Every structure is written in structure tokens, then in C-alpha cells.
Amino acid sequence: MQNLHLITSLLQTNKDFMNILAIETSCDEASASVVQNGRKILSNVISSQIHIHAKYGGVVPELASRHHLENINFVVAEALAKARLRINDIDTLAVTQGPGLVGSLLAGIMAAKTLSLIYRLPLLPINHIEGHIYANFLEHRIKPPFLALVISGGHTELVIQRDHTHYKILGRTRDDAVGEAYDKVAKLLDLGYPGGPVIDKLAKKGDPQYIKFPRPYLTGSYDFSFSGLKTSVVNYVSKHPASSVQHLADVVASFQQAVIEVLVNKTIQTALKLKMKKIVLAGGVAANSALRGLFTDKIRKTGITLYYPSPVLCTDNAAMIGCAAYYRLKNKKLEYNQKMLTFKAAPNLQL
Ligand code: KG4
Numbered sequence: 001m002q003n004l005h006l007i008t009s010l011l012q013t014n015k016d017f018m019n020i021l022a023i024e025t026s027c028d029e030a031s032a033s034v035v036q037n038g039r040k041i042l043s044n045v046i047s048s049q050i051h052i053h054a055k056y057g058g059v060v061p062e063l064a065s066r067h068h069l070e071n072i073n074f075v076v077a078e079a080l081a082k083a084r085l086r087i088n089d090i091d092t093l094a095v096t097q098g099p100g101l102v103g104s105l106l107a108g109i110m111a112a113k114t115l116s117l118i119y120r121l122p123l124l125p126i127n128h129i130e131g132h133i134y135a136n137f138l139e140h141r142i143k144p145p146f147l148a149l150v151i152s153g154g155h156t157e158l159v160i161q162r163d164h165t166h167y168k169i170l171g172r173t174r175d176d177a178v179g180e181a182y183d184k185v186a187k188l189l190d191l192g193y194p195g196g197p198v199i200d201k202l203a204k205k206g207d208p209q210y211i212k213f214p215r216p217y218l219t220g221s222y223d224f225s226f227s228g229l230k231t232s233v234v235n236y237v238s239k240h241p242a243s244s245v246q247h248l249a250d251v252v253a254s255f256q257q258a259v260i261e262v263l264v265n266k267t268i269q270t271a272l273k274l275k276m277k278k279i280v281l282a283g284g285v286a287a288n289s290a291l292r293g294l295f296t297d298k299i300r301k302t303g304i305t306l307y308y309p310s311p312v313l314c315t316d317n318a319a320m321i322g323c324a325a326y327y328r329l330k331n332k333k334l335e336y337n338q339k340m341l342t343f344k345a346a347p348n349l350q351l
């Protein structure tokens with residue numbers, strides 16, 4: 001076992017390899033990952049706090065940061081162990097700088113800065129949203145330009161990525177993020193937290209045409225809005241309380257249908273208008289099976305290619321941060337210097 005580890009280490013430290021150790025703690029998941037050459041995931045440890053926040057129906061920021069502080073060293077150690085590497089085998093560190101909850105971000109950033117200082121390793125701060133988009137690069141051979149739809153618990157954005165550093169945000173949500181709408185509807189119906197995966201599963205048993213909830217297209221704008229739709233669900237449920245599991249399934253299927261029709265139609269129309277040949281989905285809601293299905297159906301015969309990551313890479317994870325860091329660095333070797341430790345957590349960081 002010891003020899004195997006030594007041989008693996010020797011192979012990995014060959015100069016053709018670029019090993020990035022990435023840390024992500026922007027919300028309620030503490031994650032560390034080793035990514036080799038931007039594509040090969042040697043480890044991707046994700047420590048979820050869902051069991052801690054579920055009873056509150058959402059993330060409690062104070063609890064999240066406290067648990068990250070207790071947990072992060074173990075998560076990093078496990079990521080190295082699973083990759084069969086030692087810290088000396090790491091070329092560069094990467095960490096999520098923002099956006100996210102400030103206390104949560106700080107826990108990951110302090111861990112990364114400490115490792116950087118002790119081991120004289122270069123450290124790269126990465127935008128969380130950029131990470132979500134780059135999750136696609138871990139699994140697909142894909143080149144910008146493309147149109148990205150970023151849909152998570154905190155974000156709903158239509159973005160043009162021209163090359164590896166240039167983004168243009170076309171539109172964003174004017175109120176609730178789409179994942180937030182899923183979570184709020186699930187809370188209203190007492191389905192637990194997070195709402196997206198539960199609704200995804202329950203909706204499969206329901207009739208998506210049962211209630212015709214509004215489709216908020218905001219015609220003429222690239223923006224989105226989901227709070228009116230959420231209010232329509234609240235109003236419907238107050239007049240027609242869920243009378244059976246089937247009724248509940250019909251309500252969530254109808255809510256989900258309204259959401260995904262808007263996301264799919266608006267994104268494809270935008271891609272056609274702007275002559276974009278590729279659409280990339282990113283963020284936790286991109287794991288939704290109905291959304292993937294509708295996108296796949298509607299994209300046929302448009303000449304557009306659709307990309308999305310595996311479900312585990314859609315939700316928060318550090319591999320996507322390591323991948324984004326690799327593409328930022330490509331062709332240049334970063335040397336350690338203390339100035340790289342002066343960046344701060346940026347809870348409202350923009351792309
Ligand atoms: O990207 P993410 O892990 O964290 C943020 O950056 O916000 O996204 C979390 C969000 C939550 O709102 C969760 O309910 C939603 O993604 N989500 C889903 C699914 N899995 C996670 N929404 C719909 N369907 C899913 N299968």
C-alpha cells in the first residue's frame with residue numbers, strides 16, 4: 001500500500017501534470033477536490049450540511065460557517081488521501097472567493113490561505129458562478145463562445161462566454177432565483193429542504209398540465225422573474241389545500257412545468273437570435289430531470305448543441321473550482337508570492 005502510494009505520487013508529480021487542490025465553501029457544502037490538468041477529477045469530497053439546515057427549511061448562515069470551520073481540515077485531508085497525493089504533489093491552490101455567504105466563504109478562504117502560506121503554494125481566488133459554468137469542461141470537450149444558463153439557489157443568469165475570461169451577462173432574475181423558488185414552494189408544501197430534488201422526484205408522478213400557472217416570459221428582456229409564479233402557487237394552495245399525494249404531485253408538476261418552459265424557451269430563443277451554436281447549463285437546478293428532458297426535446301432541429309454536467313457536478317462542489325482555475329492558468333505557471341493572499345471574501349462578486 002505504502003509503495004503503491006509512493007509510485008502514484010511519483011507518477012503524479014511528473015512535470016506534465018498540473019494538480020490543483022480546490023476548496024469550495026460558499027454556502028452549506030464544504031468541498032475539496034484535486035483536479036489534474038483541468039479535466040481529471042482525482043477526488044471530489046463534498047460534505048453536506050443538509051441534515052443541519054433541513055429542520056429550519058433553509059440555510060442558517062451562522063450554523064453553516066461554524067460547521068465549515070470544524071470540518072474543512074478533514075475535508076481537505078480526505079481529498080488528498082482519495083487522490084492518493086500529498087500536499088507536496090499539489091502545484092496550485094484555488095478557492096471560491098464569492099458570491100456566497102460571507103461567513104461560509106471566509107472558512108474556505110482562511111483554510112486555503114493558511115495552506116498557501118505554510119507550503120508556499122500559489123493560490124487563485126475563483127468566482128463561484130464561473131465554477132458552475134466550468135463544471136461542464138470537466139466532462140465535455142467544449143470551447144467558447146457559448147450561451148450559458150446559470151440556475152442555482154442564488155442565481156438565474158443568461159451569460160455569453162466569449163472566451164476563457166470574458167463574460168457578458170445578458171439577463172438575470174429580477175426577484176427570486178429559480179432554485180430559491182423551488183425551495184420556497186417545497187417549504188410551503190412541507191416537502192423539506194432543499195426543495196429542488198424533492199419536487200423533481202414528486203413531479204414525475206404528477207400531471208404538468210393540471211393547473212395552468214403563469215409563464216413569466218418578460219418579453220423583450222433577457223431577465224427572469226419567478227416570485228409572481230411562486231405567489232400563484234401560494235394562492236392556489238390556500239384555496240385548494242393538497243388533498244392527496246396525487247394532488248400534491250399535480251401541483252408541483254404544474255409549478256415545475258411553468259418554470260422549465262420559461263427557462264427552455266427563453267434560452268433557446270436567445271441562442272437563435274444571437275446565432276449561438278452552443279448552450280451550456282450550470283448550477284444546482286441544471287440537475288433537474290424534466291428541465292434536461294425539455295431542453296433536449298426542444299433543441300432538436302435547431303442546430304444548437306446542448307451541454308450539461310452530471311448531477312453531482314451541477315450542485316456545489318470543489319472540482320468545478322479547480323477546473324475554472326486550470327483554464328485561468330493555462331499555459332502560465334503561477335509562482336507563490338505573499339501578495340496573492342491579500343484578496344478578501346466577496347459575497348456579491350459578479351462575473
Ligand atoms: O448550485 P447550488 O448547489 O447552490 C447555489 O449556488 O445556490 O444550487 C442549489 C439549488 C437549490 O435551490 C436546490 O433546490 C436546487 O439547486 N436543486 C434542484 C435540483 N437539485 C438541486 N432544483 C431542481 N431540480 C433538482 N434536481
Ligand code: ZN
Nearest residue numbers: 152284315316
Ligand atoms: Zn452554487
